Amino acid sequence: MAAAVGGFGGSKKLVEIFYDVVSPYSWLGFEVLCRYRQHWSIELRFRPAFLGGIMKETGNQPPAMVPKRGEYMMKDIKRMAKYYHVPMQIPKDFFGSVIRKGSLSAMRFITAVDMTQPQFLEPVSRELWMRIWFRAAEEAGLPSALAQKLLAMTSTPEVKNRLKETTEEALKYGAFGMPAVVAHVNGEAHLFFGSDRLELLGNVIGEKWLGPVPAASKPRM
């Protein structure tokens, strides 16, 4: 994977975000990094991966499994989402929709989009986040027949394996949760965990943090 991309006269730094739509903090990191494409010299690459697989492999647990931490998270997500200008609300049945149901089908669907219609990867991911973390959303502009086809793909070995491979790549970078953002600098990969390490990421890649809503980027929602 190229660490530097772009032509002569200043190369963009590759920044990969490994995310799962079940993860609210991933949505925050995702939206902020999308905005920073206009401000930082980066190539942002979306890496849909399966948080359940990462938790299983590393022995980590969702933060909400510690009750007081879960309570804190409910308030923290609201405040962070407000500050980050991301329209998030806690699902009424948080444990049912987030913890129990999980996101395997959704992430396989997104993987199929990534493999065949990568131009839809960003909007489809966003719409699924909106569905879980904001409201039931309309489709992200995917023509119905195409959406059906992609849905059928989700149970194929190709798509299952691709999701597995991407998840393993996140694990190889040292991820134990999400969002896991990897910045490539001078041939070295730097892992940043959480939507609250973006200021530090900027510092490491030689860029300036302008807050979660840098001026002159229109909110995308």
Add this chain to the structure above:
Amino acid sequence: MAAAVGGFGGSKKLVEIFYDVVSPYSWLGFEVLCRYRQHWSIELRFRPAFLGGIMKETGNQPPAMVPKRGEYMMKDIKRMAKYYHVPMQIPKDFFGSVIRKGSLSAMRFITAVDMTQPQFLEPVSRELWMRIWFRDEDITQPESILAAAEEAGLPSALAQKLLAMTSTPEVKNRLKETTEEALKYGAFGMPAVVAHVNGEAHLFFGSDRLELLGNVIGEKWLGPVPAASKPRM
């Protein structure tokens, strides 16, 4: 506890930091908030508490108990400390120094300082952090604690007296009470920073919620090393 302090013409917002010197991220939060006393309209109140007690009560675990998370933390602490201009180094025997040996005596000593010589609270806390998280030195033995107190400028006789106080019920209870107060605010780890705004207490966990804290109290984030504050080390 007053939520607004200061005289007529603009009240400072009370910001409390519950911390334990065994906690590296607490040191980061502590130093940054110390700097922001010159930039934000806040009254910063130090609340020495016992992280072991908070973990026990909440069922939380140190992040390093998840191996991959522990590996990440080693790198993250270094990077964050560099960015935050705090001279931190990982102890050679992390599990021994941080997880096993703990910090109860140190936090009791700091509590005694808080109760009787509060003007020394900030430097004594800092010197104990320097011992464990910069010079990889012990903070559990009486000589270690006295050495830190001396570095902080506490006269030797006074330091001895405070050390003797650490085993009294008054000091033990005070530490317990402060820890319980952190728990009542909803803390499950450290640093636990509580900002009081319009009579409401807002909990912020971690050294990475200070930008958001600023936003909630109506102040601007200027990075971890705001200009014109001299690093205190």
